[in-house]
Amino acid sequence: MDIGNKIKTYRKIQNLSQEELARKVYVSRQTVSNWETNKRYPHIQNILLLSVLFDVSVDELIRRDLEAMKAKLSNKKVSRAMATYTAIMLIATLIGAISIGTVFYFEESTTVIFVPISCFAIMLLSSFKLERLKNSQDLKTFSEIVAFVGGSDVEKQRTKRVLGKDKIQKAIIMIEFAAAFSLISLISIFLFGYFK
Numbered sequence: 001m002d003i004g005n006k007i008k009t010y011r012k013i014q015n016l017s018q019e020e021l022a023r024k025v026y027v028s029r030q031t032v033s034n035w036e037t038n039k040r041y042p043h044i045q046n047i048l049l050l051s052v053l054f055d056v057s058v059d060e061l062i063r064r065d066l067e068a069m070k071a072k073l074s075n076k077k078v079s080r081a082m083a084t085y086t087a088i089m090l091i092a093t094l095i096g097a098i099s100i101g102t103v104f105y106f107e108e109s110t111t112v113i114f115v116p117i118s119c120f121a122i123m124l125l126s127s128f129k130l131e132r133l134k135n136s137q138d139l140k141t142f143s144e145i146v147a148f149v150g151g152s153d154v155e156k157q158r159t160k161r162v163l164g165k166d167k168i169q170k171a172i173i174m175i176e177f178a179a180a181f182s183l184i185s186l187i188s189i190f191l192f193g194y195f196k
Contacts, residue, residue, distance in 0.1 A: 002064040003047075004038040010054040011036075025049040041065075075137075079149045082133050089126035092119045097181050101188030105195070141166050142173075 011021050011032075018032040025032075025046055034040035042050065051058045096119030099112075106112045137154075139145050144157040 003042065003061055004036045006061055007032070007042075007050060008036040010050075010056065014054065021053075024053055075148065075151070078133055078137055079151075082130060082145075082149065085126045085130040085133070089123050089130065092122040092126065093177075093181060094184065095119050096123060097184035098188045100185040101190075101192035104189050105192035142169065 007021075011018070014021075016024070018036070019029045022029045022032045026049075027046065031040065035042050035046075047058055047061055051061055054061075096116045099115040099119060103112050103116060134140075134145065137148060138158070139148055139154070140161060141157065143160070144154055146152075147154045147157045
């Protein structure tokens with residue numbers, strides 16, 4: 001956050017110690033110290049008092065912080081959406097793989113086939129939505145996705161991109177996903193066939 005640096009700068013321009021500033025805005029010296037080191041964010045009434053004391057607009061004090069907060073909120077929304085679509089995709093895949101066995105168990109019924117088809121459609125739609133969200137945030141690697149969802153520095157992970165390696169990792173993930181789907185489907189077919 002940028003407000004800590006601004007409070008410190010304006011305090012020094014006014015030739016005030018942390019204690020003197022604290023008295024003028026009715027807080028403790030430790031609170032001012034916490035503001036300046038960005039350990040705490042001032043309450044709105046303190047921001048108003050500081051803007052009057054320093055003779056600057058509230059906008060001047062908090063502009064960059066608002067932009068950072070908006071970006072953080074936007075990232076949280078995207079992160080929640082990514083988690084939701086991932087969960088939907090995985091659940092649809094699991095149900096779809098298990099339902100393959102029911103197709104063989106109820107082979108005389110043609111309506112049973114719609115369960116795995118519906119699950120596959122839901123899985124596909126969720127994966128497209130997930131891919132669109134990843135592209136909107138310029139997330140290419142698994143480590144970038146983890147950093148983004150965890151609120152860490154994504155730029156640091158972007159500098160580690162290796163284009164060929166990223167494509168290989170994506171292919172390996174797809175192969176593992178297909179293998180897991182096939183294994184669950186085979187187990188489902190075996191179990192439903194065993195009870196038939």
